[in-house]
Amino acid sequence: MHSNDFSRNIIIVGFMGTGKTTVSRLLSARLGWACLDTDEEIAKAAGKPIPQIFAEDGEAAFRDLESQAVENALSGERSVVATGGGAVLRESNRKQMLDRGWVVALTADKASLIRRVTSAAAGTRPLLAGDAEARVAQLLESRRHAYDFAHAQVDTSARTPEEVAEALLQGLPPGWL
Numbered sequence: 001m002h003s004n005d006f007s008r009n010i011i012i013v014g015f016m017g018t019g020k021t022t023v024s025r026l027l028s029a030r031l032g033w034a035c036l037d038t039d040e041e042i043a044k045a046a047g048k049p050i051p052q053i054f055a056e057d058g059e060a061a062f063r064d065l066e067s068q069a070v071e072n073a074l075s076g077e078r079s080v081v082a083t084g085g086g087a088v089l090r091e092s093n094r095k096q097m098l099d100r101g102w103v104v105a106l107t108a109d110k111a112s113l114i115r116r117v118t119s120a121a122a123g124t125r126p127l128l129a130g131d132a133e134a135r136v137a138q139l140l141e142s143r144r145h146a147y148d149f150a151h152a153q154v155d156t157s158a159r160t161p162e163e164v165a166e167a168l169l170q171g172l173p174p175g176w177l
């Protein structure tokens, strides 16, 4: 069915706090594939952490680095790719993802998202600076349909990361792996 590995990545999209980074690591360990997180690649390429990129260069510059990171992540060996929550905003990024693998959107209810993004690693998401709860509500509204393009969805609200990884694997088309 597939002539090479070029279109056979697993690509995880979803709102901030749905668990993309966490689940990508579990999946890559389980499958023995490389794991790439576009946020990590962006920070490496820029030589500074994401909040500093937003502060010094602005969101537009971050989004350009993000598009490059998406393209690079999907051009190498077969990988599990965790994207940042806003990577789906550009049509060209969405198209690349759909062309180069199985795209899974993680979802979670608002209360779970708020709990997760306000516990560990608070301050690492510049778009949630200030009143994080209000920002999550606003962004959830403006991104209401942003993740609908994915091939599959997995709700993470009542699942552990291990259970999310399992559900994601169960949702692959038969024979796809």
Ligand SMILES: Nc1ncnc2c1ncn2[C@@H]1O[C@H](COP(=O)(O)OP(=O)(O)O)[C@@H](O)[C@H]1O
Residues within 6 Å of the ligand: 014, 015, 016, 017, 018, 019, 020, 021, 022, 023, 082, 116, 117, 119, 120, 156, 157, 159, 160, 161, 164
């Ligand atoms: N299924 C889950 N249930 C509970 N907490 C989770 C779950 N998935 C991730 N988390 C926690 O939520 C926070 C955000 O997870 P992360 O993987 O960074 O999300 P994302 O990359 O989608 O923003 C982390 O503290 C992580 O441990």
Ligand SMILES: O=C(O)C1=C[C@@H](OP(=O)(O)O)[C@@H](O)[C@H](O)C1
Residues within 6 Å of the ligand: 014, 015, 016, 017, 020, 021, 039, 050, 083, 084, 085, 086, 087, 124, 125, 126, 127
């Ligand atoms: O939703 C967004 O626009 C963003 C999500 C973040 O990634 P996570 O979704 O992994 O938190 C990170 O890329 C940046 O802070 C912007």
Ligand SMILES: [Mg+2]
Residues within 6 Å of the ligand: 020, 021, 022, 039, 082, 083, 084
């Ligand atoms: Mg992440």
